[in-house]
Amino acid sequence: MLIRILEDIALMSGIGVILALILVLAQRWLSNYGEVTININGKRDLTVTGGNSLLSSLSDEQIFIPSACGGRGTCGACKCQVLEGGGPILPTEKPLLTKAEMADNVRLSCQVKVKSDIKIQIPEAIFNIRRFNSVIEEIVDYTYDIKGVTFKLNEGQSIDFKAGQYVQLETKPYEKIKQKVMRAYSISSKPEIRDRIQLIIRLVPEGVCTTWVHTQLKVGDKVDFTGAYGDFYLRDTAADILFVAGGSGSAPIKSMLEHLQEVGTNRKMTYFFGARTTKDLYLDEEMRAFEEFFDDFEYVPVLSHATEAENWQGKTGYLMPYFKDAIRDPKNTEAYLCGSPGMIAAVTKSLINDYGIAEEKIYYDSFG
């Protein structure tokens, strides 16, 4: 009887092994595309082993296209122009591409497989994106639900970014969360500091990454991130500046102000910070110090839900009515907004319609 069982197991395994062998051999012969060349922006040529997705081929070469879902084709963040050799648009890409993008050869780099020589076009800024390994150096409680976390980069690494850009933090699995996720956070420290960055992270109920940061991370923990991403950064002009932020949106604004402090400026700047109550205010002293430092900078916190008991002397209600005093010349004013999508939409609408600021002068970073 035992022999019978063993015989059957052996036969069964035999069938499995033979099929697996056939597949392994087939993969060897069939999926071997040899070495192919990825031409980037007509300038740089990368030689890679064919057969992988464009996204992973590029990240093997230390070029990081933003991707939030990790290459599963659900987020649409990894769009890039594929000029030649990308093959037809796949059904998995269609839902995430607009008609204009399709006409413009825009593809999802996580879905495009590199099988032959391929030509792509990506923004130059992406070349600066690197992967960093860091150790948590400091965690400060700014409010009951907002923490400032400082990450010290490992020896030999240094980050190059523009004030206002963001990084993508990689979580590690914790408790019930089995998967790694990537989430974007604006850098709140100035670009002049290159061996460490600070992020300001607000606890979002049920948020996978913010919960991880708030409940799991301790000083000394190792965290990886990629960056820097984004086209929300301080433009080097002489125009007046209107900063508008809510919640943890003050992070990129803080970075911009600290950067301006380093390089010096005489631009007229006003910073409106929207919060619910006095409990949600933070970085007050730093902002007052900026007011002292700059020739023409004003910090205006506005509370939407201040209670009697708080004895709040400052401004209340919506932010928008108070812009009037801050805008001298709408044609010569840039606005930098960072906050919830709702806030951004309302402020943008008001700036365009009520104050006549050109849409292209309004830069924003919305927490998606």
Next chain:
Amino acid sequence: MDISAFVLFWAAIFTGNILLTYFLGMCSYLSISKEIESAFGLGVAVIFVLIVTSALNWLVYYYILVPFHIVYLQYIVFIIVIAAFVQFLELIIERYTPALYYSLGIFLPLITVNCAILGVGLFMIIRQYNFIQTVAFAAGSGIGWLMAILMLAGIRRKLKEKMVPVGLRGAGISLIITGIMALGFIGFSGIVQIQ
């Protein structure tokens, strides 16, 4: 079974439709029937995989499982063969006919878990078909499946513009429609019985 392969082929399409009579292969039938083109692509892939894997499984069954007395392992072996073949097929198509891969490729992995494929494999054993009968039955079943999913996709396209009660949208109304189509197919069952 002394039924002609030709009769078997037609019977598998109409009187014993794998989907509308046996309700096999429902998952991909419900999920890929939103657009006619995708439904057609999947259907063609099913036909092809069904014919080849049924033939392979027939050979494996009568030349390996029966002689070595491990017929009781047929479920596992059939599934492994199907999975391996689909993988293999995907590699070949991806390499040599990229155009076909782009239109068919994403459906192939779905087919591995399509119960219609395993169903045909098991029917051919239970009903003791010979090799020719098996291939005819598999081809008929595949075409029957394609026909069913195309009909549903067509109806669902019309349905998009119609008011469907909220609770029935999606799978609910699709199952009701499938039920009605199945009732319609009972009309064919008098022609020939293949049980």
